[in-house]
Amino acid sequence: MAASIFAAVPSAPPVAVFKLTADFREDADSRKVNLGVGAYRTDEGQPWVLPVVKKVEQMIANDNSLNHEYLPILGLPEFRANASRIALGDDSPAIKEKRIGSVQSLGGTGALRIGAEFLRRWYNGNNNTATPVYVSTPTWENHNSVFMDAGFKDIRPYHYWDAAKRGLDLQGLLNDMEQAPEFSIFILHACAHNPTGTDPTPEQWKQIAAVMKRRRLFPFFDSAYQGFASGSLDKDAWAVRYFVSEGFELFCAQSFSKNFGLYNERVGNLTVVGKDADNVQRVLSQMEKIVRTTWSNPPAQGARIVATTLSSPQLFDEWKGNVKTMADRVLLMRSELRSRLEALGTPGTWNHITEQIGMFSFTGLNPKQVEYMVKEKHIYLMASGRINMCGLTTKNLDYVAKSIHEAVTKIQ
Ligand SMILES: Cc1ncc(COP(=O)(O)O)c(C=O)c1O
Numbered sequence: 009m010a011a012s013i014f015a016a017v018p019s020a021p022p023v024a025v026f027k028l029t030a031d032f033r034e035d036a037d038s039r040k041v042n043l044g045v046g047a048y049r050t051d052e053g054q055p056w057v058l059p060v061v062k063k064v065e066q067m068i069a070n071d072n073s074l075n076h077e078y079l080p081i082l083g084l085p086e087f088r089a090n091a092s093r094i095a096l097g098d099d100s101p102a103i104k105e106k107r108i109g110s111v112q113s114l115g116g117t118g119a120l121r122i123g124a125e126f127l128r129r130w131y132n133g134n135n136n137t138a139t140p141v142y143v144s145t146p147t148w149e150n151h152n153s154v155f156m157d158a159g160f161k162d163i164r165p166y167h168y169w170d171a172a173k174r175g176l177d178l179q180g181l182l183n184d185m186e187q188a189p190e191f192s193i194f195i196l197h198a199c200a201h202n203p204t205g206t207d208p209t210p211e212q213w214k215q216i217a218a219v220m221k222r223r224r225l226f227p228f229f230d231s232a233y234q235g236f237a238s239g240s241l242d243k244d245a246w247a248v249r250y251f252v253s254e255g256f257e258l259f260c261a262q263s264f265s266k267n268f269g270l271y272n273e274r275v276g277n278l279t280v281v282g283k284d285a286d287n288v289q290r291v292l293s294q295m296e297k298i299v300r301t302t303w304s305n306p307p308a309q310g311a312r313i314v315a316t317t318l319s320s321p322q323l324f325d326e327w328k329g330n331v332k333t334m335a336d337r338v339l340l341m342r343s344e345l346r347s348r349l350e351a352l353g354t355p356g357t358w359n360h361i362t363e364q365i366g367m368f369s370f371t372g373l374n375p376k377q378v379e380y381m382v383k384e385k386h387i388y389l390m391a392s393g394r395i396n397m398c399g400l401t402t403k404n405l406d407y408v409a410k411s412i413h414e415a416v417t418k419i420q
Pocket of ligand 1 (some may be wrong): 018046114115117118148197202232263264265271275276390
């Protein structure tokens with residue numbers, strides 16, 4: 009037999025967060041805890057189908073007017089309009105002036121990818137692979153790869169996390185923006201920065217926007233946690249809306265994986281804000297071409313769930329209540345973990361646990377301490393020290409807090 013034509017294909021390394029969950033599943037220890045996964049869990053440690061989602065799914069199943077015909081290439085119109093509306097706000101000047109467009113996408117990742125592909129083809133010259141794309145240090149690891157796979161050759165880090173003070177390195181960030189070449193692309197986390205849980209304050213966002221405007225930098229917002237950070241959709245969209253009010257042209261990639269719990273339905277939206285309707289229509293016409301060769305047209309189920317919920321005032325209120333339930337549980341776990349660590353007298357300061365927001369917390373545990381947590385305590389977390397607060401429950405809090413205490417006191 010001849011050798012396989014694939015004989016020279018090297019094995020790619022596993023994706024860290026999925027590998028961690030696979031290791032967790034295989035672990036037979038009864039004390040095991042998964043703080044790695046990027047999804048909401050109830051206090052029983054279970055995934056949660058939002059009650060409003062269950063209700064709307066039943067409405068959809070009983071609606072005989074619906075069928076499984078292809079959606080338009082750019083997606084379900086009522087989904088696109090409503091998704092962009094919650095990102096930009098009901099009274100957005102850009103919506104009133106009809107200078108926004110939307111592309112339904114396969115999750116937030118799909119929105120980032122279509123946006124990246126468009127920028128590479130059409131932003132700052134045709135087939136531009138040289139424009140620097142800046143991502144925060146650290147960031148969600150897929151940002152790098154999505155832009156690289158879209159053809160960008162110059163992906164650069166920008167300062168974000170100050171490890172010593174366990175907070176935002178605003179000066180470092182602003183300096184990087186000052187020094188970036190004009191028209192560089194900046195990926196900004198709209199809220200609940202992943203993985204640090206640390207966002208700029210409104211005052212700091214204003215400073216960031218001022219530099220970006222002066223330096224003509226392009227903001228590409230990634231909004232994967234709207235509602236999760238504070239429990240309020242409007243508060244979590246403040247930065248995006250501020251940039252729009254300042255006259256920026258921008259992209260905003262939205263994910264409905266977390267705030268609707270629709271992870272595997274792959275529901276996302278890319279909002280384009282332009283100078284005028286004509287510009288936006290031409291951009292959308294090119295995005296349609298990109299979608300056609302990427303997934304041709306998007307899936308309907310998740311988009312129907314979101315569109316139905318967002319377009320009914322009653323269901324919308326119910327959904328906001330569900331989001332708040334999730335956000336409040338995260339906030340509770342934050343305060344419970346912090347108070348336990350402080351009561352144990354764990355060396356270091358732990359105020360960052362309650363000061364950080366969103367699903368994740370950057371604990372400050374170093375890689376050796378993380379290894380100890382995984383190997384000795386069967387508590388799974390990312391090597392960066394990031395933990396998913398939803399992995400904590402009233403039952404495992406004591407065990408996790410004591411384990412962190414041990415890791416910090418025994419291992420430097
Ligand atoms: C910062 C950030 N952006 C985008 C995404 C992508 O979300 P989706 O699963 O909808 O593609 C995630 C998901 O973890 C994320 O954390």
